[in-house]
Amino acid sequence: MLDVPGARLHYELRGRGPLVVLAGAPMDADAFTGVADLLALDHTVLTTDPRGINRSTVDDPDRDSTPEDRADDLARLIAHADAGPAVAFGSSGGAVSVLALAQRHPGSVRAVIAHEPPLIDLLDDRAQRRAKTEEMIATYLAGDHRGAWVKFLANANIHLPGEVFEMMFGGPREGRAAEDEYYGFVRMLRGTSYWRPDLEVLRTATVEVGIGEESAGQLCDRTSRALATALGTTPTLFPGDHTGFLDHPKEFAALISARG
Template sequence: MKTSTLPVPGARLYYEAHGSGPVLLLIAGGNGDAAGFTGMARLLAGRYTVVAYDPRGNSRSELTEPPGTQRIETHADDAHLLLKEVAGEPAYVFGSSSGALVGLDLITRHPGQVRALVAHEPPAVTVLPDRDHWLAFLDGVRDTYMSRGVDAAVAEFSGALGQRPVMEPQGELPPGVREIVARIRRNFDFFFAHEVTSFPRYEPDLPALRTAPVVLGGGLESRDQMPYQATAELATRLGTEVLDFPGDHVGYIPHAAAFAERLHEVLTRN
């Protein structure tokens, strides 16, 4: 694995590259970073140059200016500049959660850089029939974070989305794992302070996406959760379907081998 950093306007992106072959860019969402893709990246490294990075403000991608309100478009510009750095031809892209929204904006505004995009459970709140309910709820989560702190916000957020709450790890962890867990938990502060109300207000460019090489994916175990439901509604708007992937919203972590094979299968038929 090779690691490096890339200066971009307002931040310095940390990224990792595994393997060789056509570039496959992995975009994390929420409080995630490149470490969440390590298992899958190692498995795919014999087929692709797998590039994963920490989104600006998360983990090792430090900001060089005040954060302000984060926008999907700014994060898509980061992905665009990273692809300019690491890929000499159109790349494959996989985005998870809000990272999938970043991928949708990337392929909309920089279509020549993307050979195919797999957007896994993009929480496209603005296409939902009950969008106002969810936007109000997420505004409330930020209020909870500001008044009661990160643990209360995580519990409220995870509970309403039907996802497993983030728990403190049990037992003694290896030092490297402890460091990863600690920084992922710290990233929740950035997410709730600067992203949780702005990211869901992103409006996908539906006419552009209808002609783009986009595959929408969803977890077999998360069909009753809002991000999957938003993905299904987006698929209806685009005249396509949601392809099944192993596990839930972050199935690529506990089911890395099966998820990697499914991703490769989907990419190579597009």
């Protein structure tokens, strides 16, 4: 655990060698276990639960988690590990965190890989996407967590078989899972998806945008391509879809390892 302003962070270190950071939001450290174990064969690998999620507690649960907060947390963890600068890989909200890290703490990173950041403000239909985001948050706060997930997946253009949806989102929530879900919808979603990167700063950094090979037509495919276009780069295709690192850890580990 590491105490930082406003939070106490759970983190894990594996292996020895050049430092790699794997970041999610709201995904916790456990989501990257497969990739981390493989990278740890020849890297030092840092994973963490983002503030307010799972084992990382916050002093004020009514305060929003912002990409800037999470970037500062990652910079402090990198300094604490004393093995940087790092190659930082982030997926989904974690991709936004590592982009903010590159902006705020450029000395902490050698390269950043942003895998499917949900930056809806880069899209032409940003107003519609914001409205849909507000609808899903309102639905969640009204007590309909199932309906909120229906709206979330529809906005993301992600289609799940009925039985998979029910297994993941249909049941009752309790304990830590309920707290994390609340924090993700209410304290993390707006700040993450509405964040606008400083493109001039990021163009001076080593930033790679990753997109799932099976994500075509999904919201994060669109936002990722918009980011790559704005940065003047070509996106890199990763296996799978938005959570491809869960099903293809070997391939993700190889792609990340090749960056340092």
